[in-house]
Amino acid sequence: MAVLEIVTVPHPVLRRKAQPVKPEEFGPELERLAQDMIETMRAAPGVGLAAPQVNVSKRLIVVEYEDEEEGIPHQLYAVVNPRIVRVSPRRVVGLEGCLSIPGYWGEVERAYAITVVGQTPRGEPLRLDLEGWLARIFQHEIDHLNGILFTDRARRVWRAEEEPDAPAV
Ligand code: ZN
Numbered sequence: 001m002a003v004l005e006i007v008t009v010p011h012p013v014l015r016r017k018a019q020p021v022k023p024e025e026f027g028p029e030l031e032r033l034a035q036d037m038i039e040t041m042r043a044a045p046g047v048g049l050a051a052p053q054v055n056v057s058k059r060l061i062v063v064e065y066e067d068e069e070e071g072i073p074h075q076l077y078a079v080v081n082p083r084i085v086r087v088s089p090r091r092v093v094g095l096e097g098c099l100s101i102p103g104y105w106g107e108v109e110r111a112y113a114i115t116v117v118g119q120t121p122r123g124e125p126l127r128l129d130l131e132g133w134l135a136r137i138f139q140h141e142i143d144h145l146n147g148i149l150f151t152d153r154a155r156r157v158w159r160a161e162e163e164p165d166a167p168a169v
């Protein structure tokens with residue numbers, strides 16, 4: 001495994017619509033990219049990472065999250081070609097940061113709950129019902145695949161060295 005370089009704004013790859021992973025691309029090479037992205041996310045540290053953030057314009061995201069206080073057990077996902085197929089009518093505002101926009105934070109309104117379908121890097125189908133922080137992280141990462149950054153959606157953005165309540169994604 002390897003820690004990859006995380007690209008930051010204004011790198012053009014962050015504004016490109018990432019390419020779907022084709023059926024023939026599934027397998028060991030894609031699994032290695034997912035593993036490298038997991039290692040890169042952990043080293044950052046962050047709780048989510050999308051392939052364009054490591055300068056790979058493909059539809060692949062990784063997410064790792066747990067919250068003992070909220071009773072959310074450790075969860076690790078690598079999702080290829082993720083697609084949101086359901087959003088809750090309930091929307092919530094939360095604090096976000098981004099590993100590709102270091103030092104900036106913002107309040108972003110997102111759906112409270114979503115259902116995501118996609119595939120594992122081995123090509124197995126995935127269907128995930130997500131809510132709260134996990135749903136937020138997935139929406140942030142899937143935005144990256146469409147060239148959208150949290151600053152596009154934020155009600156307000158500010159600069160700070162650190163915001164301890166906002167995991168970076
Ligand atoms: Zn981000």
